Amino acid sequence: MHILEERQRQVHRKGSEPFDLDCNKQSAAGSVSQRACVFCGSRVVLYPIADALHLVHGPIGCASYTWDIRGALSSGPQLHRNSFCTDLKELDVIQGGEKKLHKALTQLIVEHQPKAAFVYSTCIVGVIGDDVEAVCRQISAEQGIPVLPVHSEGFKGTKRDGYRAACEALLKLVGTGDPSGVSKASINILGDFNLAGEVWMIRKYYERMGLEVTATITGDGRVDDIRRAHGAALNLVQCSGSMMHLAKVMKDRYGIPFRKVSYFGIEDMSQALYDTAAHFAGVVPGIQERTVELVRGELQYILPEIAEYRKRLAGKKAAIYVGGAFKAFSLVRALRHLGMDTVMVGSQTGLKEDYEELRELCDEGAIIVDDSNPLELSSFLSERQVDLFIGGVKERPIAYKLGIGFCDHNHERKLALAGFEGMLNFAREVYGTVASPVWRLTPRGSAREAAPCR
Numbered sequence: 001m002h003i004l005e006e007r008q009r010q011v012h013r014k015g016s017e018p019f020d021l022d023c024n025k026q027s028a029a030g031s032v033s034q035r036a037c038v039f040c041g042s043r044v045v046l047y048p049i050a051d052a053l054h055l056v057h058g059p060i061g062c063a064s065y066t067w068d069i070r071g072a073l074s075s076g077p078q079l080h081r082n083s084f085c086t087d088l089k090e091l092d093v094i095q096g097g098e099k100k101l102h103k104a105l106t107q108l109i110v111e112h113q114p115k116a117a118f119v120y121s122t123c124i125v126g127v128i129g130d131d132v133e134a135v136c137r138q139i140s141a142e143q144g145i146p147v148l149p150v151h152s153e154g155f156k157g158t159k160r161d162g163y164r165a166a167c168e169a170l171l172k173l174v175g176t177g178d179p180s181g182v183s184k185a186s187i188n189i190l191g192d193f194n195l196a197g198e199v200w201m202i203r204k205y206y207e208r209m210g211l212e213v214t215a216t217i218t219g220d221g222r223v224d225d226i227r228r229a230h231g232a233a234l235n236l237v238q239c240s241g242s243m244m245h246l247a248k249v250m251k252d253r254y255g256i257p258f259r260k261v262s263y264f265g266i267e268d269m270s271q272a273l274y275d276t277a278a279h280f281a282g283v284v285p286g287i288q289e290r291t292v293e294l295v296r297g298e299l300q301y302i303l304p305e306i307a308e309y310r311k312r313l314a315g316k317k318a319a320i321y322v323g324g325a326f327k328a329f330s331l332v333r334a335l336r337h338l339g340m341d342t343v344m345v346g347s348q349t350g351l352k353e354d355y356e357e358l359r360e361l362c363d364e365g366a367i368i369v370d371d372s373n374p375l376e377l378s379s380f381l382s383e384r385q386v387d388l389f390i391g392g393v394k395e396r397p398i399a400y401k402l403g404i405g406f407c408d409h410n411h412e413r414k415l416a417l418a419g420f421e422g423m424l425n426f427a428r429e430v431y432g433t434v435a436s437p438v439w440r441l442t443p444r445g446s447a448r449e450a451a452p453c454r
């Protein structure tokens, strides 16, 4: 296949060459990257805060990623589901958008009474040089709520820079609330966005273990919880690509330790609970015994059905292309649990150490790719005769055009795939798509038929 000269070092085939993958850099011009922009990185991290106002300062097109496309569930307020935008036009570009921003913020805060407001800078705002900080400061003084600029101009880096901008905005909130009353046995859940109710499932596990959850950042998030998050005893960080900066600064500033966890797949989910129980062993009596019981009970419920899917999926081949590399680790393990081989894995924002770990995890011959594009992905899928592609909204059409089963593991999904119950959902979904009779009708179909559905 043809890989652009500038991208040759961003593709690695395990076993064929020394590992020296290039990553964490601007996308190559002309490669039609699958990667989202800086603003999008900030938006996916902050939007789940349900009682905050989220205002996109820019042209209306930047606001097109609405809640309906990239949703996050809330158990209470639904303000985050609105897409507010200053809708900058040609005249605003000439005259500046600060007045428009001031007017929009004032109107929206008066009408919706949010607990805080986030203002996202887009490309054009960076170009015309609006002083978003100053407008936010002024509105905050006038309206008496935190109004937080998010420096997420789309052109100024990669999606990863958007994560960092989101963390910087969150750090202006953390520490502004009263932490008295927060238990010594308390945690913050960082890096789950409650796309399909995952935070509720994970939260229940921790509560059954005897822990208190101070803040969920940001899935089903609340401004007041985040303001007192510095009172918690431990930060549990999933999606470390997006939330590690927040965790590190909270450690430096407030002395809160953090642990990286993943809630996808049986091994990683269990490990997250065991590690957390070990951390609180001297604080919460009986926590480790309760955790063992919890895991045992959950596994008894899900394993028999998963074993059935494993029989039917054994030997099938999978490819993964996701936003953050950390999720890919868990997916490789979860697929292995279903008897499947991961023959291609990549991410939009992985770091060198992430890819090294992926290389360790994968079998010989696996393709590891950073910041890929549709042409490359299509040819990898065809070359490796993949049965299942796991990705997000931009990867779905690639799979379907090639007649390959697809599992959405990104912000667009509506089915919880985290936790023990989520692993069962994942197995059902993988089996459902890989074994679907619809693939018999595609050009590549008959050769790759799976065992018939029950």
Ligand code: SF4
Pocket: 037, 038, 039, 040, 058, 061, 062, 121, 122, 123, 124, 152, 153, 154, 155
């Ligand atoms: S790249 Fe710039 S113009 Fe495009 S969506 Fe992102 S912020 Fe908006």
